[in-house]
Amino acid sequence: MIRAAGAILICLGAAGLGWEMAFLWRERLNLLVALRQLIYYLKGEILYGHGTLAEALLQSGRKAGGPLGGMFERAAERMELRDGTPFPQIWRSEADKLVSLPLLSGDWERLKALGDSLGYLDLAMQERTLLLYLEQLDESISYLKEHKREKCRLYVSLGIMGGLFLTITFL
Amino acid sequence: MKKKDEILRMFPAKLREILGQIPGDYEDVQEIRLRAGEPLLVVKDGREYYISPAGQLEKRLCQAAAITPDQIRETVEYMSSYSLYAFEEELRQGFLTLQGGHRVGLAGQAVLEGGRIKTLKYISFLNVRISHQRRGCAEKLLPYLCREGEVLSTLFVSPPRCGKTTILRDLIRLISNGEGIARGMTVGVVDERSELGACYQGVPQNDLGIRTDVLDCCPKASGMMMLIRSMAPEAVAVDEIGSREDLEAIEYARNCGCRLLATVHGNSIEDLKEKPVLRKLVEEKTFDRYVVLSSRIHAGTVEAVYDSRGTPIYESCREKAGLAV
Numbered sequence: 159m160i161r162a163a164g165a166i167l168i169c170l171g172a173a174g175l176g177w178e179m180a181f182l183w184r185e186r187l188n189l190l191v192a193l194r195q196l197i198y199y200l201k202g203e204i205l206y207g208h209g210t211l212a213e214a215l216l217q218s219g220r221k222a223g224g225p226l227g228g229m230f231e232r233a234a235e236r237m238e239l240r241d242g243t244p245f246p247q248i249w250r251s252e253a254d255k256l257v258s259l260p261l262l263s264g265d266w267e268r269l270k271a272l273g274d275s276l277g278y279l280d281l282a283m284q285e286r287t288l289l290l291y292l293e294q295l296d297e298s299i300s301y302l303k304e305h306k307r308e309k310c311r312l313y314v315s316l317g318i319m320g321g322l323f324l325t326i327t328f329l
Numbered sequence: 330m331k332k333k334d335e336i337l338r339m340f341p342a343k344l345r346e347i348l349g350q351i352p353g354d355y356e357d358v359q360e361i362r363l364r365a366g367e368p369l370l371v372v373k374d375g376r377e378y379y380i381s382p383a384g385q386l387e388k389r390l391c392q393a394a395a396i397t398p399d400q401i402r403e404t405v406e407y408m409s410s411y412s413l414y415a416f417e418e419e420l421r422q423g424f425l426t427l428q429g430g431h432r433v434g435l436a437g438q439a440v441l442e443g444g445r446i447k448t449l450k451y452i453s454f455l456n457v458r459i460s461h462q463r464r465g466c467a468e469k470l471l472p473y474l475c476r477e478g479e480v481l482s483t484l485f486v487s488p489p490r491c492g493k494t495t496i497l498r499d500l501i502r503l504i505s506n507g508e509g510i511a512r513g514m515t516v517g518v519v520d521e522r523s524e525l526g527a528c529y530q531g532v533p534q535n536d537l538g539i540r541t542d543v544l545d546c547c548p549k550a551s552g553m554m555m556l557i558r559s560m561a562p563e564a565v566a567v568d569e570i571g572s573r574e575d576l577e578a579i580e581y582a583r584n585c586g587c588r589l590l591a592t593v594h595g596n597s598i599e600d601l602k603e604k605p606v607l608r609k610l611v612e613e614k615t616f617d618r619y620v621v622l623s624s625r626i627h628a629g630t631v632e633a634v635y636d637s638r639g640t641p642i643y644e645s646c647r648e649k650a651g652l653a654v
Contacts, residue, residue, distance in 0.1 A: 210412035213530075237410055242342030244403070245411040277411030280448065284414050
């Protein structure tokens with residue numbers, strides 16, 4: 159009886175891990191899509207609204223909402239405080255507050271690096287910086303979308319199979 | 330917010346630390362000058378001081394804190410809120426206007442495109458000019474510029490740094506608020522170089538009165554026409570007229586029945602008559618009053634007030650009670 163219960167728990171646990179991995183894949187995809195939307199808003203605010211970086215971040219963050227939108231808003235609010243902290247530092251520290259989100263270290267590094275280049279030189283430079291970042295985002299999103307079905311299935315199947323394998327091994 | 334805090338907020342952390350040690354509340358600080366590789370200077374109460382790394386006012390160069398090119402770059406980025414792209418037009422003109430109406434003059438290497446300044450690069454020289462609005466400085470002058478309680482079209486004439494912009498700014502405030510005249514008038518201000526209103530994000534940082542609309546960073550000629558069409562001002566104020574386009578816009582404003590308040594560089598009415606563009610203004614009696622200013626006693630000394638025919642209605646040399654404003 160206890161063996162059977164243990165076997166069921168192992169199977170469920172392993173399958174759960176598989177589901178979790180698939181869920182994280184989808185979540186990362188959703189976050190990157192939301193981030194792309196935010197960057198489009200930001201680009202619009204900078205290029206067509208001609209606002210300062212703080213204004214552009216605040217407006218785009220408010221419009222988009224969500225955890226990443228909140229990060230944009232908080233960065234803008236800290237800029238407005240004018241406490242002497244350089245913008246790249248503000249940006250990085252706000253990004254660090256969101257590490258619990260299911261993005262990979264590469265995603266975070268690219269997002270933080272964006273803060274180092276934003277505001278540098280003229281309007282054309284802002285556009286190029288944002289376009290470059292959008293290109294990187296597009297690549298990541300395309301990869302995640304392209305492999306979403308197979309990877310999610312793989313994670314779930316591997317979870318279940320792994321659970322069964324462990325159960326058989328222990329039995 | 331105290332003046333000192335307001336000014337310190339313009340600077341990044343390291344410079345803020347040094348400047349924060351300067352004694353007093355910055356009420357008498359006029360300029361802070363930063364030059365790459367040169368000492369940090371402050372003009373306080375008309376006198377220039379070196380600033381030591383500990384923020385003390387020094388008269389000896391050897392004790393001054395030196396400014397590095399990196400500090401200048403960081404300061405410019407910080408002052409523009411990391412948004413230099415949003416200040417392209419101001420950069421072209423060589424200044425930034427910051428919250429509080431303080432102006433930062435910039436110099437470095439000009440980048441030209443088609444013979445026109447596109448932007449500035451290698452910015453190595455900053456002149457932070459602290460804004461101090463002189464409320465009430467035009468009060469004594471106002472009776473000479475009114476007829477039956479209504480303000481007349483007035484042109485302020487003076488060489489640079491004689492206070493004509495400061496007096497015009499206060500005159501705008503007075504007539505907008507209806508102080509010293511029969512009623513408050515709607516005033517449209519075309520502030521091409523942000524000197525009158527010192528707008529920050531569209532909001533005037535200087536008090537221009539309750540009935541004043543400001544068109545900021547807009548060329549005077551097109552701005553005047555735009556304001557007249559859109560805001561129906563009773564008086565239009567502009568700083569430093571002089572081009573043919575300005576004259577056409579002034580003509581247009583006059584035909585619309587607006588009172589004109591303007592400033593121009595010059596020493597006297599005769600001086601204006603020698604300039605082909607401005608002569609027409611005098612000959613056609615576009616302005617009802619001409620106010621000639623100097624810095625003889627101090628900036629803003631009223632030397633004379635003339636009517637439209639050039640007849641003096643006030644002359645400082647004849648009056649015992651000075652009109653120094």
